[in-house]
Amino acid sequence: MSCPATPGRAFPGVPIAAARLTKRSTRSSLCLHVTLKRPTQARAAGQLTVRHKEEVGNGRDKGVTDQVVKELDHKRFSALVGASRSPAAAYVSEELGWYANKDETLIGVLLLDTIDRDYAAVILARDEGGRFRAFDQECSIATRDEALSWLQSTIAAHTEAGVQVVPQGGKPVGVDLFTPVVAPEKLHPYFVGLSSDSAFFPARSIISELMPHYADVDGNFVEQFQSMGFDARLWELYLYAYLVEEQLFLDRSLNAPDFVVKKYGKTVAIEAVIVGRKPENPPKYLKEPPRARTPDEVIEATMQSMPIKFGSPLYSKLTKEYWNLPHVKGNPLVFAIADFHDDMSMLWSSTALMNYLYGIKYDWHYDEKNQLIIIPSPIVEHKIDGKAIPSGFFNQPGAENISAVLSSASGTISKFNRLGRQAGFSVPNILMIRVGTCYDHDPNASVPRMFRYRVDETSEETWGEGLSMFHNPNATHEVPRELFPSIAHHYLREGQIVSFMPEFHPYASYTLNMRMTD
Numbered sequence: 102m103s104c105p106a107t108p109g110r111a112f113p114g115v116p117i118a119a120a121r122l123t124k125r126s127t128r129s130s131l132c133l134h135v136t137l138k139r140p141t142q143a144r145a146a147g148q149l150t151v152r153h154k155e156e157v158g159n160g161r162d163k164g165v166t167d168q169v170v171k172e173l174d175h176k177r178f179s180a181l182v183g184a185s186r187s188p189a190a191a192y193v194s195e196e197l198g199w200y201a202n203k204d205e206t207l208i209g210v211l212l213l214d215t216i217d218r219d220y221a222a223v224i225l226a227r228d229e230g231g232r233f234r235a236f237d238q239e240c241s242i243a244t245r246d247e248a249l250s251w252l253q254s255t256i257a258a259h260t261e262a263g264v265q266v267v268p269q270g271g272k273p274v275g276v277d278l279f280t281p282v283v284a285p286e287k288l289h290p291y292f293v294g295l296s297s298d299s300a301f302f303p304a305r306s307i308i309s310e311l312m313p314h315y316a317d318v319d320g321n322f323v324e325q326f327q328s329m330g331f332d333a334r335l336w337e338l339y340l341y342a343y344l345v346e347e348q349l350f351l352d353r354s355l356n357a358p359d360f361v362v363k364k365y366g367k368t369v370a371i372e373a374v375i376v377g378r379k380p381e382n383p384p385k386y387l388k389e390p391p392r393a394r395t396p397d398e399v400i401e402a403t404m405q406s407m408p409i410k411f412g413s414p415l416y417s418k419l420t421k422e423y424w425n426l427p428h429v430k431g432n433p434l435v436f437a438i439a440d441f442h443d444d445m446s447m448l449w450s451s452t453a454l455m456n457y458l459y460g461i462k463y464d465w466h467y468d469e470k471n472q473l474i475i476i477p478s479p480i481v482e483h484k485i486d487g488k489a490i491p492s493g494f495f496n497q498p499g500a501e502n503i504s505a506v507l508s509s510a511s512g513t514i515s516k517f518n519r520l521g522r523q524a525g526f527s528v529p530n531i532l533m534i535r536v537g538t539c540y541d542h543d544p545n546a547s548v549p550r551m552f553r554y555r556v557d558e559t560s561e562e563t564w565g566e567g568l569s570m571f572h573n574p575n576a577t578h579e580v581p582r583e584l585f586p587s588i589a590h591h592y593l594r595e596g597q598i599v600s601f602m603p604e605f606h607p608y609a610s611y612t613l614n615m616r617m618t619d
Contacts (some may be wrong), residue, residue: 169257173199180307180524185313188348202256206265209239209252220248220291227266231274231313275313276323289331290384299337299528300614303521304514316353332441337373339512344562358423374414376440399449406482407453410442414492424502433504433578439512447510447516448609458571459593460493465547473545477596495573504576511567515612523560537610540602549608567607
């Protein structure tokens with residue numbers, strides 16, 4: 102892995118990118134992405150690197166390095182640095198290990214060059230906008246041990262020199278999400294809990310790491326997040342975290358749709374929408390748990406009221422005709438929808454979405470050989486309180502322009518809280534337990550499996566876990582499944598839903614935050 106002579110060439114915002122072209126002469130690698138706008142700081146970093154390379158070579162500094170540098174797991178690294186990582190890096194390198202100084206002001210990553218089969222190391226610090234970005238690196242290292250030695254000793258050297266923030270120029274893109282900008286009486290109760298309750302410290306922390314990267318293209322994200330647009334904006338932020346995790350190139354420079362993602366020469370546009378609350382059912386932070394619905398009530402709601410609730414925002418988005426926008430035309434368009442119409446309604450409402458999208462319901466029974474038999478039957482319409490809509494969103498006029506619908510029951514505060522907790526953002530006296538249902542890979546299973554686990558640093562939940570993409574059988578432009586490999590995909594084929602499921606796919610879950618006292 103060859104390094105260019107000048108460290109100032111960089112791709113702003115993608116400091117760990119690796120854009121390789123051809124061998125040697127025109128190749129750009131990880132080493133290219135070092136931005137030091139201030140010459141004095143660049144010289145200081147270089148001098149420290151040379152000095153410590155000599156000292157490590159002489160066998161010195163090992164004890165000092167061990168006291169200063171610690172190892173991170175991939176979840177902690179991704180929480181701190183994930184949004185800085187360019188998807189291009191995966192084309193030419195593999196991350197082997199992650200390190201930091203004790204207070205995590207400096208982060209390091211050890212890499213294998215998967216083309217040259219040598220090693221590299223990159224060190225990052227926060228820029229003036231709070232983003233972790235690369236400012237020092239070494240490439241073309243012969244062995245892993247040598248690369249690790251350079252990485253650890255150089256982190257120790259920069260720490261000793263007091264390096265914490267490395268300005269890299271350019272205007273910060275993120276926003277301050279938690280300083281109130283609306284009147285106290287207009288604050289959403291869930292925002293109040295998220296921003297002040299210690300039980301949500303993990304969620305608050307991991308969101309704070311995302312925000313320096315999140316551009317407010319509409320100019321009102323913070324205001325809406327803090328007030329009655331909380332659910333919709335949280336859903337958008339969740340989608341952003343997932344798309345970053347999926348290592349897709351994101352374009353958020355345009356107002357609509359919300360996301361344009363690219364990879365492998367393909368482009369997909371994504372517009373977010375939610376099923377919102379009615380004014381007569383306002384959110385409350387502290388109140389009695391919602392009444393549990395009976396099985397008959399759930400079946401009735403998934404066949405009638407919930408399809409209508411899903412149908413209204415989907416139809417409203419359909420009338421926007423995003424597919425005619427120049428940057429969308431000729432590409433797949435996806436609507437991403439989540440249900441926030443009532444407390445914990447996402448625990449039971451997801452079946453209604455599939456019923457409505459395809460206009461098909463499924464009955465089942467076991468035959469005399471105890472084999473599961475699934476029988477599809479068409480749904481004509483959904484009715485409640487005198488209102489009726491035709492079933493089968495994908496069959497409606499204009500819906501051929503919608504390539505798929507993306508949905509999850511997990512894009513909630515609890516998701517952020519769990520991902521933050523497993524990344525090491527924790528409060529000592531809070532015990533977090535997750536309980537839910539998940540897909541059973543037994544082909545003869547008719548009901549989901551239950552699961553339950555304690556959420557801590559050993560947990561391995563991902564942002565994509567629980568997401569489903571329902572593909573439109575009538576779509577003009579199909580969504581390439583390879584762009585979204587970590588989630589569940591569903592297709593209608595010969596009247597049956599054919600699903601491609603991850604190893605673990607939760608349908609719904611709830612999270613208990615238990616405050617432990619003496």
